[in-house]
Amino acid sequence: MTAAAPPLLEVHGLARRYGTQAVFENVDFTLDKGQSLAITGDSGVGKSTLLNCLAGLDGWQAGRIVHQGVDLAQLGDTARAVWRRAHLGFVFQAFHVLPQLTVAQNIALPLMLLGRSDGARVRTMIDAVGLQGLDARMPQQLSGGQLQRVAIARALVHAPPLLLADEPTGNLDPTTAALILDLLLAQTRQQDAALVLVTHAPQAAARCDRTLQLTTRGMCPASSVSGQA
Numbered sequence: 518m519t520a521a522a523p524p525l526l527e528v529h530g531l532a533r534r535y536g537t538q539a540v541f542e543n544v545d546f547t548l549d550k551g552q553s554l555a556i557t558g559d560s561g562v563g564k565s566t567l568l569n570c571l572a573g574l575d576g577w578q579a580g581r582i583v584h585q586g587v588d589l590a591q592l593g594d595t596a597r598a599v600w601r602r603a604h605l606g607f608v609f610q611a612f613h614v615l616p617q618l619t620v621a622q623n624i625a626l627p628l629m630l631l632g633r634s635d636g637a638r639v640r641t642m643i644d645a646v647g648l649q650g651l652d653a654r655m656p657q658q659l660s661g662g663q664l665q666r667v668a669i670a671r672a673l674v675h676a677p678p679l680l681l682a683d684e685p686t687g688n689l690d691p692t693t694a695a696l697i698l699d700l701l702l703a704q705t706r707q708q709d710a711a712l713v714l715v716t717h718a719p720q721a722a723a724r725c726d727r728t729l730q731l732t733t734r735g736m737c738p739a740s741s742v743s744g745q746a
């Protein structure tokens with residue numbers, strides 16, 4: 518008999534403090550392959566901080582984060598960076614698009630860091646986020662919504678098993694926002710990945726498999742936000 522595969526992401530009793538001030542505590546959830554989770558919550562409650570913890574970019578004071586059986590706390594800085602490169606796609610709230618690289622070079626970056634050059638895949642992602650014809654543009658020649666789409670294409674290009682997205686549709690018109698959400702959810706399902714989506718938009722949360730609301734005391738089902746438990 519073969520053992521069941523571990524969940525793609527497990528978070529147990531996670532707590533984050535600044536000094537004695539708790540940002541959040543008792544955060545627990547599990548995500549399996551192909552699943553999407555929306556995280557909602559008031560401004561300042563710690564949603565971005567939680568995503569940074571899940572990415573191993575920020576520390577925490579209690580609890581465990583386990584990715585496919587690997588406890589993130591057991592990895593040193595170098596191992597964590599290597600893990601992030603291969604396993605993670607992160608759409609940051611502030612985009613973090615590199616100003617000295619073109620649109621196409623920014624999107625190709627995760628593949629390049631993995632030693633996988635794939636021009637066709639980069640072109641597919643440029644088309645998928647609706648940036649056709651802009652591949653040679655520099656970031657300072659783009660609108661906020663176009664920059665956001667560069668960040669999304671870059672997070673998806675290497676088909677990582679874990680996608681973390683911080684307000685990925687915040688700067689987009691409703692039609693483009695729906696298309697981008699389609700793309701994130703389709704890639705999650707087709708690649709057997711898991712998606713954690715931080716959003717203030719009830720329509721975006723409602724499209725995920727589950728919605729949890731982050732509070733300083735932990736996570737609770739956000740039935741009032743998405744109509745789901």
Ligand SMILES: Nc1ncnc2c1ncn2[C@@H]1O[C@H](COP(=O)(O)OP(=O)(O)OP(=O)(O)O)[C@@H](O)[C@H]1O
Binds near residue numbers: 540
């Ligand atoms: N260096 C710091 N020292 C103390 N508190 C901090 C520090 N950095 C962030 N915080 C606090 O941590 C809390 C969580 O911030 P975070 O950005 O994660 O919230 P958020 O839920 O993502 O907010 P928003 O929805 O407005 O983007 C905030 O209350 C913030 O003031």
